[in-house]
Amino acid sequence: MIYEIRDLHLSLPDMTRKPLLGATPRIEILKGLSFDVPKGAVLGIVGGSGSGKSTLGRAMLRLLEPTGGQIKFKGIDITHMNENQLRGMRQQFQMIFQDPMSSLNPRRRVGGIIAGPLRLHGVENLPAKVNEALDMVGLPTTFARRYPHELSGGQRQRVGIARAIALRPDFILADEIVSGLDVSSQAQVLNLLADLVRELGLSLAFISHDLSVIRRLCSRVLILHKGEIVEEGETTELFESPKAAYTKELLAAIPLPDPYQKWDV
Amino acid sequence: MRDARGNIRRPIGARLWLSGGWLTLLALAAICAPLIAPKDPLMQDLFLGRMPPFWMEGAEPGYLLGTDSLGRDVLSRILYGARLALVVALVAGTLTCVAGATLGLVSGFYRGWPDRIISRFVDIWMAFPPVLFAILLIAVLGPGLLSIIIAIVIIDWTRFARVIRAEAMSQGAMDYVASAQVAGRTRFGTMLAEILPNVLPTIVALLTLEMGIAVIVEAILSFVNLSISTDSPTWGGMISEGRTSVHQAWWVLVFPLITLFLTVLSFSQLGEGLKDRFDPVLR
Numbered sequence: 001m002i003y004e005i006r007d008l009h010l011s012l013p014d015m016t017r018k019p020l021l022g023a024t025p026r027i028e029i030l031k032g033l034s035f036d037v038p039k040g041a042v043l044g045i046v047g048g049s050g051s052g053k054s055t056l057g058r059a060m061l062r063l064l065e066p067t068g069g070q071i072k073f074k075g076i077d078i079t080h081m082n083e084n085q086l087r088g089m090r091q092q093f094q095m096i097f098q099d100p101m102s103s104l105n106p107r108r109r110v111g112g113i114i115a116g117p118l119r120l121h122g123v124e125n126l127p128a129k130v131n132e133a134l135d136m137v138g139l140p141t142t143f144a145r146r147y148p149h150e151l152s153g154g155q156r157q158r159v160g161i162a163r164a165i166a167l168r169p170d171f172i173l174a175d176e177i178v179s180g181l182d183v184s185s186q187a188q189v190l191n192l193l194a195d196l197v198r199e200l201g202l203s204l205a206f207i208s209h210d211l212s213v214i215r216r217l218c219s220r221v222l223i224l225h226k227g228e229i230v231e232e233g234e235t236t237e238l239f240e241s242p243k244a245a246y247t248k249e250l251l252a253a254i255p256l257p258d259p260y261q262k263w264d265v
Numbered sequence: 266m267r268d269a270r271g272n273i274r275r276p277i278g279a280r281l282w283l284s285g286g287w288l289t290l291l292a293l294a295a296i297c298a299p300l301i302a303p304k305d306p307l308m309q310d311l312f313l314g315r316m317p318p319f320w321m322e323g324a325e326p327g328y329l330l331g332t333d334s335l336g337r338d339v340l341s342r343i344l345y346g347a348r349l350a351l352v353v354a355l356v357a358g359t360l361t362c363v364a365g366a367t368l369g370l371v372s373g374f375y376r377g378w379p380d381r382i383i384s385r386f387v388d389i390w391m392a393f394p395p396v397l398f399a400i401l402l403i404a405v406l407g408p409g410l411l412s413i414i415i416a417i418v419i420i421d422w423t424r425f426a427r428v429i430r431a432e433a434m435s436q437g438a439m440d441y442v443a444s445a446q447v448a449g450r451t452r453f454g455t456m457l458a459e460i461l462p463n464v465l466p467t468i469v470a471l472l473t474l475e476m477g478i479a480v481i482v483e484a485i486l487s488f489v490n491l492s493i494s495t496d497s498p499t500w501g502g503m504i505s506e507g508r509t510s511v512h513q514a515w516w517v518l519v520f521p522l523i524t525l526f527l528t529v530l531s532f533s534q535l536g537e538g539l540k541d542r543f544d545p546v547l548r
Binding site for chain 1: 439440441443444445446447448449450451452458459462463
């Protein structure tokens with residue numbers, strides 16, 4: 001197992017209801033989630049806005065500390081590890097962010113962006129590794145000298161992918177990585193990600209609000225609603241016979257190419 | 266693949282040329298003052314008092330911009346005054362920048378209790394009227410170059426702290442900070458390697474602005490006779506002396522005033538120009 005997550009709770013201070021004096025009330029975002037990510041799995045995490053899917057992702061990468069429950073990564077309990085303990089492990093779980101414009105430092109060249117994490121983990125022969133990573137995501141190696149703002153949205157997201165895979169992690173979290181791209185770039189980035197996952201034998205958690213994207217990419221799906229898992233299962237099964245009412249609602253909202261035609265998976 | 270954007274060369278621009286040119290000229294004048302000044306800036310000649318500049322009736326040859334009421338050469342005094350003005354601008358400006366920007370960066374990026382402490386200090390500091398505070402400080406420290414520099418740093422660090430704190434806060438919310446954490450960078454390392462380069466253009470713009478302000482503060486302090494001792498010429502001192510005789514000899518006031526004005530303007534324009542060039546997104 002890559003991830004074993006049991007009864008995960010997470011609450012954050014709610015600044016909008018902060019009283020003049022006294023403690024800030026906390027808002028519960030994740031209300032006891034339990035699920036596993038088996039090795040080599042591609043897990044889709046679906047939910048509307050405010051469902052807690054991004055918070056769940058950030059908790060899995062321990063950018064946020066859970067307030068209850070347990071997260072095990074490859075059998076190691078990382079729930080309450082501090083940053084110093086986590087640092088040595090961080091190489092093994094990486095993340096691709098939603099907005100590549102914000103997640104790539106605008107003052108660094110692409111080469112520096114990809115080399116940064118490698119240098120931190122003591123990888124040698126950096127230029128070769130950077131070129132290799134660029135090559136794997138289908139960008140010319142001359143792009144190493146460019147700044148992020150000189151790239152298109154799809155190219156930027158490829159840089160984000162290159163940075164994540166360059167460390168050769170066991171697990172990658174992709175948080176809404178195609179929601180800012182046009183449809184043809186979406187397809188290219190998704191195909192690239194699917195190929196890389198297969199080639200490198202990665203485990204992937206793919207957060208999205210877009211069910212048609214999940215359906216193409218993921219083997220298992222987890223439907224999140226208001227901080228709780230409403231349904232979990234194999235993609236094909238779940239799309240064919242959804243059980244929870246919320247899942248049915250979500251599936252009904254997918255625009256069909258031909259509205260008279262029913263889904264056949 | 267050719268990179269088309271890389272080939273576009275942006276002209277340096279009139280703003281950068283003019284302000285940079287004036288400051289270079291001033292720096293040269295300050296360094297070479299003993300060589301190029303036509304007269305000794307302290308030499309008094311009471312028979313040659315209040316001589317007008319060269320193009321006017323009754324001008325004395327050799328005194329290009331005229332003399333003040335004690336018969337000292339205005340041009341020579343301006344040239345020597347540039348030395349002090351530039352030393353104050355560079356040293357006080359830089360020290361203020363380093364102190365203020367460091368505190369601003371820490372409070373904006375780390376938030377929490379360092380931010381609360383530093384921000385309260387800034388609030389308290391800014392409640393003092395700056396000129397009064399400076400006069401009080403100099404009165405305690407005693408007049409002199411070092412006192413002026415210390416006074417400027419102590420009063421003006423808040424300007425940097427405020428602005429850089431806000432900038433660091435907005436940069437800290439960007440995903441590249443989270444991605445540095447995912448990569449395993451320390452908080453301190455993230456601050457230096459990721460945040461600092463992004464607030465640097467603002468720091469540069471503020472620094473040059475502060476250099477201009479330092480020149481002004483020195484002039485203000487000369488005005489109340491709290492700057493350097495009267496025997497080393499300063500622009501502020503010249504302006505305050507010229508003020509008393511402005512109806513008989515306007516040049517004693519006007520020439521140092523123009524020099525001061527151009528210098529402060531150049532500093533602020535240089536900052537704006539540099540900020541644009543520093544930014545790879547605008548470049």
